[in-house]
Every structure is written in C-alpha cells, then in structure tokens.
Amino acid sequence: MGNRESLIAGAKACLHDIGYTRTTARDIATAAGVSLAAIGYHFGSTRELLNQALMEALAEWGAELSTTLRATDGSTEAVWAAVIASVRDQRPLWTTQFELAGQVDRLPEIHEFLVAGQRQGRAELAGLVGGGADGEEARLLGGLAQALLAGLAIQWLIDPEGALTAADLTAALKLAAAKAH
Amino acid sequence: MGNRESLIAGAKACLHDIGYTRTTARDIATAAGVSLAAIGYHFGSTRELLNQALMEALAEWGAELSTTLRATDGSTEAVWAAVIASVRDQRPLWTTQFELAGQVDRLPEIHEFLVAGQRQGRAELAGLVGGGADGEEARLLGGLAQALLAGLAIQWLIDPEGALTAADLTAALKLAAAKAH
DNA sequence: CGAGGTTTTGCACACTTGTACAATCCCCGC
DNA sequence: GCGGGGATTGTACAAGTGTGCAAAACCTCG
Numbered sequence: 340m341g342n343r344e345s346l347i348a349g350a351k352a353c354l355h356d357i358g359y360t361r362t363t364a365r366d367i368a369t370a371a372g373v374s375l376a377a378i379g380y381h382f383g384s385t386r387e388l389l390n391q392a393l394m395e396a397l398a399e400w401g402a403e404l405s406t407t408l409r410a411t412d413g414s415t416e417a418v419w420a421a422v423i424a425s426v427r428d429q430r431p432l433w434t435t436q437f438e439l440a441g442q443v444d445r446l447p448e449i450h451e452f453l454v455a456g457q458r459q460g461r462a463e464l465a466g467l468v469g470g471g472a473d474g475e476e477a478r479l480l481g482g483l484a485q486a487l488l489a490g491l492a493i494q495w496l497i498d499p500e501g502a503l504t505a506a507d508l509t510a511a512l513k514l515a516a517a518k519a520h
Numbered sequence: 521m522g523n524r525e526s527l528i529a530g531a532k533a534c535l536h537d538i539g540y541t542r543t544t545a546r547d548i549a550t551a552a553g554v555s556l557a558a559i560g561y562h563f564g565s566t567r568e569l570l571n572q573a574l575m576e577a578l579a580e581w582g583a584e585l586s587t588t589l590r591a592t593d594g595s596t597e598a599v600w601a602a603v604i605a606s607v608r609d610q611r612p613l614w615t616t617q618f619e620l621a622g623q624v625d626r627l628p629e630i631h632e633f634l635v636a637g638q639r640q641g642r643a644e645l646a647g648l649v650g651g652g653a654d655g656e657e658a659r660l661l662g663g664l665a666q667a668l669l670a671g672l673a674i675q676w677l678i679d680p681e682g683a684l685t686a687a688d689l690t691a692a693l694k695l696a697a698a699k700a701h
Numbered sequence: 702c703g704a705g706g707t708t709t710t711g712c713a714c715a716c717t718t719g720t721a722c723a724a725t726c727c728c729c730g731c
Numbered sequence: 732g733c734g735g736g737g738a739t740t741g742t743a744c745a746a747g748t749g750t751g752c753a754a755a756a757c758c759t760c761g
Contacts (some may be wrong), residue, residue: 341740358626360541364719374740379720381738386719434622440674441619444611445539454679461682462576479692480699482675483682489674490667493621498635500640503663511660516697518651518661523709545749555710560750563710565750 345371350392351355355431358438359393390448393435398457402433405463415468415512419505422488426495433492461485524562526552531573536612539619543570571629574616578637581613586644595694596649599688603669607676614673642666 340348349371353362356370364385368375382388404425411417426433443450463480465472472480487508494502503511521529530552534543537551545566549556563569585606592598607614624631645664646653653661668689675683686693 356692358622361626363717364715366576376720376722376742377738380740386722389592430625434625435621436753437618438622440677441539441615441617441622443677444615445542450678454682457679459674472695476695479684479695482682482688483692483696484572486671486675486684486689488671490669490671493670494638494663495625495669496621497631498638501635501639501663503660503667507660507663508667511697514653515664515693516661519648544747546747557710557750557752558708561710612708669753 342371342373342377345373346381346388347392347395349373349461350388351396354389354435355395358431358445359389360442362389367393381427390452393439393449394452395451396432397436400429401456401460403429408463408467413467416509418468419487419491419508422491423502423505424437426492430496433496437493439497444493457485460488476515483499523552523554525559526554527558527562528573528576530554531569535574535616536568539612540570540574540616541619541623549558556601574620574630575633577613578617578633579612582637582641584610587619588604589644589648594648597686597690599649599665600668600672603672604676604683604686607673611677614677618674618677638666640667645669 346367348367349367350362352370353366358364364378365375367385367388369377371377378385378388382391384482404422407421407425408418412419438506439449439453443453461481461484463481464484465477468484469477469480491503491508527548530548530550531543533551534547538547540648545556545559546571548566549559552558559566559569563572586604588602588606589599592602618635619629620630620634624634642662642665644664646658649665650661651656672684672689
C-alpha cells in the first residue's frame with residue numbers, strides 16, 4: 340500500500356476517532372504511519388485529503404446502510420430497527436454526520452456534498468417505504484422517513500435510555516394516525 | 521456592564537458567528553471588547569466560559585421556542601410551521617445544536633447537558649401534542665414529535681429547497697396513517 | 702487624600718497547527 | 732551498475748493557541 344492509500348486510510352481512521360473538525364495533519368500522518376510532508380505532496384493540503392477521505396467514508400457508510408435497509412422485510416418496524424442497529428454499530432460515522440451538519444454554513448465545500456447525500460438518501464427511502472406510490476406520494480413519504488431517521492439517530496446518540504425503540508416508533512405512528520381522525 | 525457580563529455576551533455572539541468548537545479565546549475577548557486575560561480571571565478557562573455562555577444561550581433559545589410553539593393553535597401543522605420559522609430565524613443556534621450533537625462522545629461535560637435538554641424538550645412536546653393522553657401515550661407522541669422536529673430542522677438547514685413544508689409533513693403523516701391500515 | 706482590595710491588562714511562555722523546502726531515498730529502464 | 736525522476740521525509744517557519752504572571756488601573760472606605 341503506497342503512502343497515498345495509507346493517508347486515505349489514516350484519515351478515515353481519524354474521522355472515526357477524532358471527527359472532522361478536530362483532526363490535524365499530524366493526527367492523520369501518525370495514524371497512517373507516514374511522514375507529515377506526504378500530505379502536502381499527495382493532496383496539496385490537509386483539508387483536501389480530509390474531504391476526499393470523508394466522501395469515501397460516507398459513501399461506504401451510505402451503501403452499507405442502504406443494503407442493510409433493503410435486507411429487511413420492508414415492514415416499517417424492521418426498517419427502524421435496522422436504523423437503530425446502524426447507529427449502535429456505526430456510531431462514529433453518525434456523529435460525524437451531525438458534526439458536518441453543524442458546520443454547514445461554515446464549510447461551503449461540505450454543504451453541497453451534504454445536499455447531494457440528503458437528496459440521494461431521500462430518494463432511496465422513498466423507494467423503500469413508498470411502495471408503489473406515485474411521485475408526489477413517494478416524495479412525501481421519503482421526506483417523512485428521512486426526518487424520522489435523522490431524529491431517531493440523534494435520540495440514540497444522545498440519550499439511548501430515553502430514545503424511542505422501533506416498536507415505540509411504530510406504536511407512536513399509529514397513535515398519531517388515530518389522533519388525526 | 522462589567523467585564524464578566526461582556527465576556528458572556530461576547531461568547532454568545534461567538535457561538536452564533538463561529539460556533540462552539542471553533543471559537544477561540546481571542547475571538548471572545550475581541551467580541552467582548554475586553555482583554556484576553558479577563559477570561560482567565562473571571563472564568564478560569566476559555567472552556568468554562570464557553571460552556572456557561574452555551575447553557576445560557578440554549579436555555580434562552582429553548583424558552584423562546586417553547587413559547588412560540590405554545591402560541592400556536594395547537595394543530596400539528598401550525599406547530600411544524602413554527603418550528604420551520606424558528607430554523608429560519610434562529611439558524612445559528614440550530615446549527616450549534618447539531619454541532620454539539622456531533623461532539624457528544626468527545627465532550628463529556630456537554631453530553632449530560634444535551635441529555636437534560638433532550639428530556640426536557642420531549643416532555644414539553646409531549647404536553648403540547650399529547651393532548652389529554654396518559655403517560656405512555658404522551659411519551660410516545662412526545663418522542664415522535666421530537667424526532668420529527670430534529671429531522672425537519674436538519675432538512676431545512678442543509679437543503680431548504682427540498683425540505684418538507686409544514687403542509688407536506690401533515691400530508692405525509694396522513695399518508696403514512698393510511699398505509700398503516 | 703491614601704491605603705487595601707478587587708479588576709483589568711500587556712505581555713510572554715510553551716505548545717500546536719499547516720505548509721514549504723531541500724535533501725534523501727527508491728525503483729525502473731538502460 | 733547507474734542515472735534519473737518520482738516518492739518520501741526531516742526540518743524549519745510563521746501564524747495561532749490557551750494560560751499564567753506581574754504591573755497597572757480602579758474603586759471603596761477610612
């Protein structure tokens with residue numbers, strides 16, 4: 340493995356362990372087992388390296404989450420259970436995601452990336468939970484699912500003891516449906 | 521206004537303009553129009569000052585949001601419209617909120633604060649949307665509302681053009697309710 | 702006016718950060 | 732074997748970081 344690949348791998352490790360904003364050039368070089376100057380040679384700047392590693396890491400994360408969700412039986416409760424399991428197993432990347440959301444107005448190059456990821460995620464969720472709905476219905480259901488996904492994740496990140504379980508969430512949705520009549 | 525109060529005010533301004541992790545001691549001193557050493561004298565360390573300013577700022581933000589939501593007619597659509605308006609008007613504090621969520625595993629002193637805020641917010645939402653529901657129903661509805669609130673906020677922060685409007689969200693909930701049967 | 706304390710500040714210290722540069726190393730074609 | 736070019740690295744530098752300290756300013760009583 341060349342230094343370039345080592346640096347990407349080290350940067351991904353730092354994204355897990357330290358996060359986006361707090362990882363330094365020396366953190367990455369140490370994690371990669373490579374000299375500090377290699378960053379400038381291969382990527383020009385620490386920021387470009389981190390961004391590239393971030394895109395790869397989040398793409399892998401998204402792909403894995405997508406296949407995990409598709410592997411469920413499609414029932415809403417199974418989907419939410421899979422989401423909660425993902426938050427448990429991939430906790431660092433979920434926190435990184437929110438860390439980026441918190442920098443959305445200060446890191447313009449990240450903003451467009453987040454927008455793209457959000458739209459793609461919504462489209463996938465629309466296909467997953469929308470069933471055979473038409474375009475507008477799928478858009479609404481996908482957006483709803485995405486909001487619930489993010490909200491559920493944040494609950495499990497901050498306060499797992501008080502967070503809604505998958506069963507809680509389906510029950511709550513039924514309750515809300517009953518209230519609507 | 522003494523230096524101590526100026527520092528708190530300056531720190532709050534920095535929380536709006538720069539965020540939590542990226543504000544430096546010099547940023548605060550400059551914003552407060554006060555010497556750098558005043559921070560150490562009054563608060564011991566920059567971190568303690570920032571934490572104190574953060575707690576005050578978020579408490580005020582929460583109180584304002586609470587009264588705004590209570591001022592609605594209580595219909596779900598009006599509540600979501602008020603939330604979206606809050607994201608528009610108080611954007612910096614919403615982003616700070618997510619920034620903190622992204623640091624939840626790295627800033628222990630913040631973690632318990634977030635847990636407390638989350639539980640209080642859920643309780644308030646339960647009272648708001650739960651109507652006359654009993655304890656368990658209120659817990660479920662409050663948790664659902666909180667998840668939707670966070671998820672909706674993140675959509676409006678990242679991608680306002682694609683985000684669900686209040687009308688969209690109520691329509692989506694009705695759709696989901698219909699699907700559940 | 703002046704002593705005593707509290708506040709305030711200028712400054713400096715040690716440390717971290719990102720990046721540039723020259724020197725060195727390594728590998729492949731000849 | 733050996734030259735040459737890309738890859739790698741040790742190091743240095745400027746800018747920025749938080750915090751401690753001694754001096755100065757200020758304010759309050761007597």
